[in-house]
Amino acid sequence: MELIPLANPFNAPVYHADTVDSTMEISRVLALRGEPHGTVIVADFQEAGRGRIRGRSWHMEKGSNLPFTILLRCAGIAAIPPALPLRTGLAVALAIEDFVPALAGKVMIKWPNDVLILKTGSAEKTQAAKVAGILVEANEGNAHIGIGVNVAQKQFPDFLRDKAISISLAAAQEIADEKRFVLLEKILARLHAEIEAAGSRADDDLDWRSRIEERLYKKGEPVSFAEGAADSNKTINGILTGIGPGGELLITPDGETQARSFITGELLIFR
Numbered sequence: 001m002e003l004i005p006l007a008n009p010f011n012a013p014v015y016h017a018d019t020v021d022s023t024m025e026i027s028r029v030l031a032l033r034g035e036p037h038g039t040v041i042v043a044d045f046q047e048a049g050r051g052r053i054r055g056r057s058w059h060m061e062k063g064s065n066l067p068f069t070i071l072l073r074c075a076g077i078a079a080i081p082p083a084l085p086l087r088t089g090l091a092v093a094l095a096i097e098d099f100v101p102a103l104a105g106k107v108m109i110k111w112p113n114d115v116l117i118l119k120t121g122s123a124e125k126t127q128a129a130k131v132a133g134i135l136v137e138a139n140e141g142n143a144h145i146g147i148g149v150n151v152a153q154k155q156f157p158d159f160l161r162d163k164a165i166s167i168s169l170a171a172a173q174e175i176a177d178e179k180r181f182v183l184l185e186k187i188l189a190r191l192h193a194e195i196e197a198a199g200s201r202a203d204d205d206l207d208w209r210s211r212i213e214e215r216l217y218k219k220g221e222p223v224s225f226a227e228g229a230a231d232s233n234k235t236i237n238g239i240l241t242g243i244g245p246g247g248e249l250l251i252t253p254d255g256e257t258q259a260r261s262f263i264t265g266e267l268l269i270f271r
Contacts, residue, residue: 001026001041007185009192010038010070014184017043019062024137024146027069031142035071038192042068042184064152065166066180070191072143080143081198083208083247085113085136088145090212091190092132096149098186100171107131110217110267111249115149117170128217129165147187151180209243216243218267225251227265235268236260 004016013035020026026041045062060067074080081087092115093107106118108128115132135146150166152175167183168175197208213219218240225236238253248261 004042004181006040006181006188008038008040008188010036010188012036012038012040012071014040014042017041019043019045019047021047022146023067023069024135024144027071027144027146028139031071031073031144037071037073039071040068040184040188042066042181060148060150061153063177064154064180066147066149066151066184068184069144069146070188072145072195074141074143076141077138079141080138081195082245083212083243084143084145085134086111086212086243086247087194087198087208088134088136088147088191089113089115089132090208090215091194092134092147092149092187093215095183095186095190096131096167098190099183100167100173102171102173103167106170108215108217109212111243112247116217117165117167119165119170129163129170131165131167131170145191149180149183149187151175151183152177209245213242216240223251224268225249225262225265226268227262236262240267 001015001017004014006014008014017026020043023041023043023046030039030041046067086109089109093109096107096115097104103117108116108118110116113134114130116128117131119127119129132147132149137144150164152168153166154168156164219242221240223238223240227234227236236251236253238251241250241252241259244250244261248263249265250259250261252259
């Protein structure tokens with residue numbers, strides 16, 4: 001693991017490693033070591049990257065993509081910014097558009113922790129694929145934000161071909177592997193601004209929610225939603241209404257007039 005000279009608005013070190021089990025686990029070690037707020041660990045490849053749901057992993061080619069974790073030090077659990085996965089998703093989406101302006105307006109946020117890109121030539125929002133995933137874990141006053149972005153990858157396994165995309169494929173342009181560090185700097189800049197806003201009086205509740213809802217995948221459309229744990233088999237059909245003040249998903253079930261809020265679950269079937 002080595003220090004690399006990247007711009008980090010958190011004024012904290014950025015560490016780079018060739019191959020790790022998980023940048024999230026390295027971030028925990030760095031926290032115990034006393035590294036400051038905003039410390040980043042980025043790898044060329046992680047062997048045990050995982051998603052929000054147990055059993056799901058992140059598949060990425062070595063050196064072509066961007067797996068990293070950033071350490072946030074807060075005064076306690078209550079001081080962690082609300083809806084942090086969604087706000088991180090907003091920062092990542094904006095940074096991708098900064099990185100490739102041709103993708104402006106095509107990068108969406110899928111509740112609760114994915115970033116999607118609308119497929120080229122698609123007239124319907126349903127034709128989108130995942131370009132980034134976010135996992136936030138907290139213990140005491142530390143929050144570890146794990147982010148994986150598909151940057152320059154050209155191919156995906158058959159079972160992911162329709163579900164995953166890279167920035168390179170979405171933009172139909174070559175992206176040199178080393179350019180992923182330029183994207184990292186842009187994500188850090190956007191995330192720093194989002195977190196700074198979350199700690200200020202200017203962070204009006206409706207403001208951050210409206211900024212997320214502007215690019216919230218399937219907002220205002222019929223959805224099927226698996227409530228609770230992934231294996232609960234409890235499905236809600238209705239209209240995706242928006243985001244609540246704590247980042248919860250708002251759905252108005254079929255046959256009802258009032259939105260219900262959900263804090264756990266997954267969008268499964270797009271109707």
